[in-house]
Amino acid sequence: MxxxxxxxxxxxxxxxxxxxxxxxxxxxxxxxxxxxxxxxxxxxxxxxxxxxxxAEQCVDDRVDCERWGRNRHVAFAVTDVRAAKDQLLRHGHTIQMSASGRAALFTEDPDGNLIELSQM
Missing domain, CATH: 3.10.180.10 (2,3-Dihydroxybiphenyl 1,2-Dioxygenase, domain 1)
Structure with missing residues (x-):
């Protein structure tokens, strides 16, 4: 394969x-x-x-509620992580900056699916 x-x-x-x-x-x-x-x-x-x-229900299966990046997530590249942060906050979404020190953040969709936005 x-x-x-x-x-x-x-x-x-x-x-x-x-x-x-x-x-x-x-x-x-x-x-x-x-x-x-x-x-x-x-x-x-x-x-x-x-x-x-x-789906009728979505299950939160996080294994680490303190560090979102250590859970199942989808990652997208962004051109400007600060602009992404501002956009999310304007819309009332919680963010967590990456603990690695990279220009990256984590947020969650309305069902708790974690999303990483990483500056490329």
Whole structure:
């Protein structure tokens, strides 16, 4: 087997409208067509996609509540981590700066899915 590229990450969300606001408006991801019949939304990030799947409940499975980067998370590259921080705070989202000292931060979507934004 030879894996040649990553295609998408699927995240469970309990309120699709609220999640669409976070991913589409707060993070600014581009929504793309989704040819499936069950509830969800897809977003494009370069040649990669985020698939939101509507679920009745989402389980918080964090193993380290103090250091978000030590939990399951999705990471995105940003051009300016300070601008990302300002955008998230303007929209009322909690952030945690990376403990590594890198120009990176962690936030969470409305269902607690952790997102890393790392300056590249």
């Amino acid at each position: 030879q894996i040649v590229r990553a295609l998408h990450t699927a995240l469970l969300v309990s309120n699709l409208e609220r999640a669409e606001y976070f991913y589409g408006t707060v993070l600014g991801l581009a929504k793309v067509e989704r040819p499936l019949s069950f509830a969800g939304t897809w977003y494009q990030v370069a040649d990669y996609q985020i698939h939101l799947i509507s």
